[in-house]
Amino acid sequence: MFQEFKTFIAKGNVMDMAVGIIIGAAFTAIVTSLVGDLINPLIGLFTGGVDFTNNYSVLAGDVAEGASLEAARETGASVFAYGAFIMAIINFLIIAWVVFMLVKMVNRVKEAAEEEAPAEEEAPAGPSELDILMEIRDALKK
Structure with missing residues (x-):
């Protein structure tokens, strides 16, 4: 094993x-x-300077007015942190766009490298079946 x-x-x-x-x-x-x-x-x-990270709603517990999301969580209050979720979505979309652009750039570089690479010479094609049959016919006529 x-x-x-x-x-x-x-x-x-x-x-x-x-x-x-x-x-x-x-x-x-x-x-x-x-x-x-x-x-x-x-x-x-x-x-x-829009940043949604500190936008939240208090579901249960006491939180001081204007407290940051981190401060609200430290008090033990139950918070609905929709702002952090919105920022996560925005960051995901930005990261996805950057990765898309990088992949697109790499693909262009690959295509350019493939175009510059010398084309392999094709091996000469052998005689076709018809050519061989015609040669046999001509040889039999002699």
């Missing part, structure tokens, strides 16, 4: 998957930073 496990782990597709997961985690950190540190502040400039 250990030998089977060793063979399974040594297969290329398992190693490729592991490398993909590691690279994906690193890429996630890059995209999250891109959105949080670069794109969201630019959007904030155009929207007047």
